[in-house]
Amino acid sequence: MMIFTIASRELRSLFISPLAWSILAVVQLILAYMFLTQLDLFVSLQSRLLGIEGAPGVTEIIVAPLLGNAAVVLLLVVPMLTMRLVSEERRSQTLSLLFSAPLSMTEIVLGKFFGVLGFLLIMVAMIVLMPLSLLMGGSLDMGMLWSGVLGLVLLLASFAALGLFMSTLTEQPIIAAVSSFGVLLLLWIIDWAGSNNTGQASELFAYLSLLRHFESLLKGVFDSADVVYYLLFVSLFLGLSIRRLDADRLQH
Amino acid sequence: MTTEDVLIQADQVSRFFGPLRALDNISFEVKKGEVLGFLGPNGAGKSTTMQILSGNLAPSAGRVMISGIDLLDQPKQAKALLGYLPDQPPLYRELTVDEYLLFCACLNRIPASQRRNSLDVAKQRCGLTEVGKRLIGNLSKGYRQRVGIAQAIIHSPAVVILDEPTVGLDPIQIREIRALIRELRADHSVILSTHILPEVQTVCDRVQIINKGQLVLNDTIAGLQQRMRGEDLLVALRQAPELTALEAVVGEGNVTVLGEGRFKIHTAQLEQQAEALAIAAVENGWGLYELMPERLTLEQIFVDITTTETAAPESAEEVA
Secondary structure, three states, X not given: OHHHHHHHHHHHHHHHOHHHHHHHHHHHHHHHHHHHHHHHHHHHXXXXXXXXXXXXXXXXXXXXXXXXXXXXXXXXXXXXXXXXXXXXXXXXXXXXXXHHOOOOHHHHHHHHXXXXXXXXXXXXXXXXXXXXXXXXXXXOOHHHHHHHHHHHHHXXXXXXXXXXXXXXXXXXXXXHHHHHHHHHHHHHHHHHOOOOOOOHHHHHHHHHOHHHHHHHHHOOOOXXXXXXXXXXXHHHHHHHHHHHHHHHHOOO | OOHHHEEEEEEEEEEEEOOEEEEEEEEEEEEOOOEEEEXXXXXXXXXXXXXXXOOOOOOOEEEEEEOOEEXXXXXXXXXXXXXXXXXXXXXXXXXXXXXXXXXXXXXXXXXXXXXXXXXXXXXXXXXXXXXXXXXHHHOOHHHHHHHHHHHHHOOOOOEEEEEOOOOOOOHHHXXXXXXXXXXXXXXXXXXXXXXXXXXXXXXXXXXXXXXXXXXXXXXXXXXXXXHHOXXXXXXXXXXXXXXXXXXXXXXXXXXXXXXXXXXXXXXXXXXXXXXXXXXXXXHHOOOEEEXXXXXXXXXXXXXXXXXXXXXXHHHHHHHO
16 A cells, blocks of 8 residues: 555656656657568568468567567666666655655565556556557467567566665665666676586576576566566565665664 | 653664764653754754654664654554654655645555545645645745645644754744744644754743753753843943942842943842842932843853853753
8 A cells, every 4th residue: 555655656756757758758769660670571571481381470570579679778768767766865855754654664665666667567568559559460479479578577677676776775866877777787698608608607697697588588488487587586676675775774 | 740641752862873973872751742942053963863763763772762662663653653854854846735745644644535634734734725736846945844844744643853944944934833833732742953042942841952962951941041040230330339339239249340330240139139229329329220130041051051061961960
């Protein structure tokens, strides 16, 4: 209940500022362009694909790249949304309103997290409208589409949790944005390490990579290990955020 | 006095910031319906105390009980009884006054059916009825301060903690806010920190002076006024007599010559001495044109207490 109150305040504040609208507009525009080029590619390939046995379908050619591109674009965007969550409140000293209200730190952190997640879900819904529009002229592999969307949502939840944690660490929103972007990018490319030689270390890095788990979901492979990875990732950083906010009051 | 009457109980509270000792073993109580003024120079530990009482900071040692509930053990229950205005009002500038106060009402778990009502009451008490639809970011500082107070009282908490509520306001707004605080006393206990001395005299029942993290004075306003009564009488005479003649009138008092017919008389019985002097001056034609008991101002008491090291131990006894 309190979580919902904080989340809806967070969401409302986002939409009052032009930030949310401009982010929605820019992301939609860029992804729409990518969607159209992918569609163009498919149309030009269509006649040749017809002759091939087991050729990739419309979902594989259009939807999977679209969601993959959306993930990269949002890797840049999410830190900008999450940077203000706590650091801005700390800087303008509004955090004491939440601290002196009868709320637990868990409620505060979850409220902020779900506020941003709500915004990201709106964004995902708008992105998914594009592939869904293809239903007017043909059919899609729905299983593959929804597994990709699930992957995107889980990925964004992880971005948001990490961004929230970075925001609890500092008073400067920009520092929070830069550091969450840095960590996210590092986790994105961490599987590059030793990708040309096999070893235990590179397997570990590959497992840690945010991208690997997303890729299998994009291919329509639903592995519960991937889902659990994201859930663990989210809970880890939410837990750390709670600890960090708690530490604000304590001795240091 | 029963324990139910004590709404706030701070028990040997200390707080360190690294090696800096911001609060040193502070204990005090606030009873129901009381307005307690917290005085101190900058950096004395006023805001730290307020933050600890409101649960924004954890004390390094000691404990705080709000109406018998430990603030550290059961923070949710204790904080439900608190309303807190920090030195910077915690306002979301992008919201309107109504939206913001409704959000605060939700945070303080006011049931949905009563939210509108408590919003109207809080707005009316703080004189915000006219500005409900305006953005907080566009309000003047005085109005923002009032929104901050409205936020602290919207859930009718038993204890209202106000950290420098009148800072930066113009004199008319200061008077309005003081009137509001006096009004709050009817059904809330109020703790108020300030460095403006007359404010304490006008709104508080009890005063605590804090200096360098230590409580150096804890007294009622009446007690404070008693302290302010000095023991000196200033006399100015046009035809000044011999010093001995004056001393004869004053009796056991101690006369100091200030020059140009002015004298300072130190005595325990101010009123009787003043009367005797006036009679003698008329009878002997000394040409009395000024007779004034010298009162200590609150400022002087404050400066005395906070600057002299020797004053600390004896006033510490009074606290105990």
